[in-house]
Amino acid sequence: MLKKIGVVLVFLAIFVVMLMFTRLNPGMIEVDLAVGTFETSVPIAFTVAFVAGWLFGVLCLVAYVIRLVNERRQLRKSLRLAESEVSSLRNLPITDAD
Numbered sequence: 521m522l523k524k525i526g527v528v529l530v531f532l533a534i535f536v537v538m539l540m541f542t543r544l545n546p547g548m549i550e551v552d553l554a555v556g557t558f559e560t561s562v563p564i565a566f567t568v569a570f571v572a573g574w575l576f577g578v579l580c581l582v583a584y585v586i587r588l589v590n591e592r593r594q595l596r597k598s599l600r601l602a603e604s605e606v607s608s609l610r611n612l613p614i615t616d617a618d
Contacts, residue, residue: 538563538567541563541566542563545561545562545563546561546562547561547562548560548561548562549561549562549565551565
């Protein structure tokens, strides 16, 4: 419950900052990309840059999570093998040292 409230507050804060930024910067800028040039407002350009950076961060996080899931799967497999080995060693008959 507290986590949901925190997420809502963060989104609300971002929205308020975005509104303030839009009011303070009403001008237009020219964006020159390798494939062409176009003119857009400052808030839209910053919003697109923010979203692109956020998506790149999420993509990097997904790659990291996939790596962790793969490592977890390998560790579980190793654990099962080790437990199986310990179980088989426990079932061996005890030989006397006579």
